[in-house]
Amino acid sequence: MADSPTERRDRLDQPRDPRRALRPVRRVGYDSDRFGRFAETFARYMGTARFLAWMTGFIIVWVVWNVPYGPDRPRWDEYPFIFLTLMLSLQASYAAPLILLAQNRQEARDRVQQEQDRRADAQSHADMEFLAREVASLRLGLGEVATRDFIRSELRDLTQDLRQATADEQD
Template identity: 85%
Template sequence: MRPRSGDTDRFGRFAESFARYMGTARFLIWMTMLILVWVVWNVPYGPERPRWDEYPFIFLTLMLSLQASYAAPLILLAQNRQEARDRVQQEQDRRADAQSHADMEFLAREVASLRLGLGEVATRDFLRSELRDLLESLQEQPDDGDDTGSEAGPDGRGRGRSGPRGH
């Protein structure tokens, strides 16, 4: 009979919490205190009292071996689950990096095309320099004293700059 998915997830979460607890200072302190109490209580050279372990420390060794035999697979299960999560995260990071790289390449091409396009467009500085040159050339022309800027034709009418010549 195969366990249901919810059961394996629950057991996996238990294994992770157990492995996490075994890696704490609290667990090490409690385990050290338990072993010290066990050793002190079962010292064969102390006062006569009932002992848990008739043969010095054989039962303690058995209990520690039993704990290790259960702890190792639970820790491995927790590591496998973490490795699976890390693989999924790494794949998502790889996709995000690939998308970012593609976006950067697109933007680099767009900036390059804008630079090429700007090479053909008159910039503000270029227009300013052209206007300055035009203003200087207008200021350098001799002023003949005529306010209208037009000359009188043979019939006495004024001839403008954009008007017909001689008529």
């Protein structure tokens, strides 16, 4: 006897039809750029002397407060430093991915900047080659242009030829 669809849904030995969702899954939306900026700010703060000073002060206060001097002294941590270790581990487990995210974002920005620098360098190189060709063509063109000294020498030669020709005519 074949199972009806309602009976099949209730059976655990049968896989569910993946196309049919009993409840639509809500995806939590977040702004990845805003989260990335938060991660960069967090990573930037964790690399400061202020953060190290506050963290050192917090740990010193925790240690001094929780050192077992006597049985009636109130403490936060009944088992000395286990909760402190847990908190530091939790802080490190959140800090490491945030720092990595900030580094990845910086690496992506560096990649974009390097690509822009490469393009600008290629454009500058092309411009310099064009200007070098233009200067070379100007030099070649100037080599064929008559200079002032050349024109003077030609005019002197012509005036001498004219004087000699007029002197020969008069004789």
